[in-house]
Amino acid sequence: MRLFFFIFTFFITCFQSLWAQLEWSSPITISDAGFNSETPQIDMDESGNAICVWRQQDGANFNILASHTTDYGESWSSPQIISQTGVNNQTPQIAMDTLGHAVAVWRSGNTVQTVSSSDYGATWSSPQTLSAGFALDPEVVINSLGNAIIVWREISGSVRIKVSYSSDYGTTWSPGVFISSTSSFSPKIVLDSTGNAIAVWQQSGAFSTIVRSYSSNAGVSWSPALTISEATNNSEFPQITLDENGNSVALWRQQTNDTVQTAYSSDYGVSWSSVQTLSNIGETVQDPRIAMNSSGNVIALWRQLNSFPDYDIQATYSSDFGASWSSPSAISDTGESAIRPRIAINDSLAIAVFQQSVGTDTGIVSTDSSDFGVTWSPLDTLSDLEFIAIIPDISMDSSGNAIVVWSRSDGSNTRIQISYELTLPPVPTISGSKKKEIFPLRIDLQNIITCDPISEPGTYKLYDNSALTNPIETLSATNSTVYFVDHLQNSGVSKTYYVTWTNESGEESEPAIVTIE
Amino acid sequence: MINSLITTDKLCIFLLLNIFFTRDFYGREINTNQRSVRQKNSITENPCNLNNSWKIKPSYLLFQDKTFRKILGNGDFMISTEVDFSIVKPLYFFAELGYLRAKGYSIPSHILVSLQMIPFSLGLKGIFPIKSSLSLYIKAGPNWIGLKENSDYIYFKHGVFKYTFGATSGAGLLIHVYENFFLDLFTNFIYGRKSYIDKYSNIRIKRYFGGFQFGAGLSFSY
Numbered sequence: 001m002r003l004f005f006f007i008f009t010f011f012i013t014c015f016q017s018l019w020a021q022l023e024w025s026s027p028i029t030i031s032d033a034g035f036n037s038e039t040p041q042i043d044m045d046e047s048g049n050a051i052c053v054w055r056q057q058d059g060a061n062f063n064i065l066a067s068h069t070t071d072y073g074e075s076w077s078s079p080q081i082i083s084q085t086g087v088n089n090q091t092p093q094i095a096m097d098t099l100g101h102a103v104a105v106w107r108s109g110n111t112v113q114t115v116s117s118s119d120y121g122a123t124w125s126s127p128q129t130l131s132a133g134f135a136l137d138p139e140v141v142i143n144s145l146g147n148a149i150i151v152w153r154e155i156s157g158s159v160r161i162k163v164s165y166s167s168d169y170g171t172t173w174s175p176g177v178f179i180s181s182t183s184s185f186s187p188k189i190v191l192d193s194t195g196n197a198i199a200v201w202q203q204s205g206a207f208s209t210i211v212r213s214y215s216s217n218a219g220v221s222w223s224p225a226l227t228i229s230e231a232t233n234n235s236e237f238p239q240i241t242l243d244e245n246g247n248s249v250a251l252w253r254q255q256t257n258d259t260v261q262t263a264y265s266s267d268y269g270v271s272w273s274s275v276q277t278l279s280n281i282g283e284t285v286q287d288p289r290i291a292m293n294s295s296g297n298v299i300a301l302w303r304q305l306n307s308f309p310d311y312d313i314q315a316t317y318s319s320d321f322g323a324s325w326s327s328p329s330a331i332s333d334t335g336e337s338a339i340r341p342r343i344a345i346n347d348s349l350a351i352a353v354f355q356q357s358v359g360t361d362t363g364i365v366s367t368d369s370s371d372f373g374v375t376w377s378p379l380d381t382l383s384d385l386e387f388i389a390i391i392p393d394i395s396m397d398s399s400g401n402a403i404v405v406w407s408r409s410d411g412s413n414t415r416i417q418i419s420y421e422l423t424l425p426p427v428p429t430i431s432g433s434k435k436k437e438i439f440p441l442r443i444d445l446q447n448i449i450t451c452d453p454i455s456e457p458g459t460y461k462l463y464d465n466s467a468l469t470n471p472i473e474t475l476s477a478t479n480s481t482v483y484f485v486d487h488l489q490n491s492g493v494s495k496t497y498y499v500t501w502t503n504e505s506g507e508e509s510e511p512a513i514v515t516i517e
Numbered sequence: 518m519i520n521s522l523i524t525t526d527k528l529c530i531f532l533l534l535n536i537f538f539t540r541d542f543y544g545r546e547i548n549t550n551q552r553s554v555r556q557k558n559s560i561t562e563n564p565c566n567l568n569n570s571w572k573i574k575p576s577y578l579l580f581q582d583k584t585f586r587k588i589l590g591n592g593d594f595m596i597s598t599e600v601d602f603s604i605v606k607p608l609y610f611f612a613e614l615g616y617l618r619a620k621g622y623s624i625p626s627h628i629l630v631s632l633q634m635i636p637f638s639l640g641l642k643g644i645f646p647i648k649s650s651l652s653l654y655i656k657a658g659p660n661w662i663g664l665k666e667n668s669d670y671i672y673f674k675h676g677v678f679k680y681t682f683g684a685t686s687g688a689g690l691l692i693h694v695y696e697n698f699f700l701d702l703f704t705n706f707i708y709g710r711k712s713y714i715d716k717y718s719n720i721r722i723k724r725y726f727g728g729f730q731f732g733a734g735l736s737f738s739y
Contacts, residue, residue: 436718436720437623437624437625437626437628437670438584438588438623438624438625439588439623439628439630439666439668439670439673440584440585440588440589440621440630440632440664440666440724441632441664441666441677441679441722441724442666442673442677442715442716442717442718442722443715443717443718443720443722444670444672444673444717444718445717445718445719445720487672488672488717488718489718490718490719491718491719491720492719493719
């Protein structure tokens with residue numbers, strides 16, 4: 001061993017968070033002051049574009065308004081009315097593809113109307129009426145091939161499910177066709193990138209069951225309806241997901257035993273598994289929600305009565321496209337009442353948002369899971385308190401950028417607010433070692449903290465306290481290894497360091513931690 | 518004219534030779550006619566008649582400590598001075614003071630550092646004539662060695678001074694040069710070891726402060 005070149009590493013311990021607590025922006029109000037706005041819905045693409053729609057009261061009627069962002073939610077356009085005025089408009093829905101096309105649909109009076117945009121929501125077409133009679137509860141989907149499908153309930157003898165499709169991003173629409181034969185409720189629809197679609201709804205008969213119909217040609221033709229829930233129990237409020245490989249999972253509430261049930265398909269909805277019950281029998285459950293990623297990770301949420309009037313948000317997960325499920329567990333705070341869960345998932349992250357009481361207030365809270373439902377982060381309150389915030393919706397892209405929208409009173413009116421996920425810089429990868437600088441009569445014992453390169457330009461900050469105050473040293477680098485050297489250390493004394501990385505926008509990462517002994 | 522110049526040169530050479538051989542080994546005046554007598558006396562007379570002396574001794578010190586050698590090089594120039602006092606012939610008391618300043622670079626960051634060394638030795642010396650103009654001596658005694666380190670290292674606000682006690686031993690040859698002047702060919706081993714806790718790093722440091730010294734000095738006897 002060469003005495004004067006020995007650099008030796010002692011015990012090194014690196015810690016990283018098991019889950020990354022997301023950071024959210026402060027609420028941004030996007031609706032106009034002086035008007036009551038509510039029932040917001042949001043959808044976003046893969047490039048930071050998002051469109052939010054809601055209904056807003058103009059004194060006598062509700063109009064449908066839209067606002068869009070091109071920077072992941074940081075700034076929003078002035079709201080514009082996209083519906084007809086002079087009539088009550090409600091239950092808006094929005095869907096957008098990755099090429100800037102979007103379709104919005106809502107109930108206008110007793111009809112279903114739609115508009116389209118080809119510039120990420122900057123401008124909109126005039127409303128078109130799709131329904132022929134009394135219509136309500138529209139839903140819309142779109143893909144990047146120009147396929148769009150709208151499904152709704154329309155009275156024709158009974159209230160039945162009707163669909164219309166478009167092959168030009170919602171510019172023109174086919175005449176609507178009924179795909180259910182008896183009274184039906186709560187239609188939901190999913191569409192993949194190649195035109196496979198599945199619609200589910202609650203259909204009345206001897207029992208109220210969940211049925212599906214699928215289309216392999218983007219809504220041009222539909223299969224006969226097939227019951228996928230238990231035939232001899234009443235079920236309602238279906239939800240459905242579909243991936244690009246034909247895997248689909250449906251979720252609904254079974255009324256008879258007051259449970260959440262599910263079934264899955266691996267052939268674009270042609271055939272379905274037997275029904276599984278996810279919640280415990282005897283619990284009071286409502287509002288089931290489901291989301292699935294391309295790897296087969298599925299998360300289901302619902303609200304469950306704890307002790308009236310308190311509800312929990314229960315969550316369960318599957319890692320095999322819905323074939324098997326974990327036991328449900330509460331993800332909302334104990335002792336607080338939580339309702340209206342919404343879930344978004346991609347291949348690396350799942351985010352759940354819901355409305356929860358926070359002390360005497362009610363706010364919108366979020367939690368995230370990087371292990372697809374196994375563990376969840378502590379709740380983060382997104383909305384300001386003091387006034388009630390309700391009815392959240394969430395959209396997330398494949399990179400984990402997410403926007404949450406809700407309505408909240410400003411003391412005079414109900415306004416639409418959003419919060420977007422702040423893109424935190426990556427946590428630096430660090431390691432620690434000890435080194436001696438040897439002089440004839442003395443030694444400088446140094447703690448060396450090595451930071452692996454990060455490709456973007458930024459600044460590393462070295463702290464010796466977990467509060468991350470008063471950095472010991474700051475070093476700027478771009479894609480190069482950075483070394484912090486803490487001089488004149490005492491042998492036998494361990495020291496813990498915290499290193500963050502700050503990008504050019506001034507956003508500082510969570511700290512990486514190393515203890516050098 | 519030419520004859521005159523030749524005569525002058527011969528005269529100068531004669532005078533130089535005459536001056537050069539006008540004192541014996543012990544500094545006593547002799548004349549040309551006494552040279553054969555002086556050579557005889559240098560062998561037969563008591564060599565302890567040598568008086569006290571003062572020496573200036575340039576030398577080279579090879580560091581004993583491996584860390585010093587890595588940082589400062591194998592050694593460096595040292596200047597010393599020594600006084601000898603006759604006690605009982607052939608025994609003398611000596612006192613020797615040296616000074617060395619070496620520069621080098623810290624390891625591994627190559628920070629400029631200098632080290633100043635001051636060894637001070639006391640002891641006894643025995644001088645033993647071998648020929649009329651040549652004596653051998655040996656010496657030994659305790660020492661004190663002080664080291665001062667300075668550097669450009671910004672994290673060390675001040676220099677550091679360390680000292681230790683050890684022992685010095687040495688041997689040499691005294692060659693009579695001219696009247697009271699002698700050439701001293703010498704070698705010393707300066708030994709001093711220090712073990713201490715570094716106040717900066719709390720690490721125990723062990724260093725040998727001295728080394729092997731050799732050189733040629735000029736001695737003046739009186």
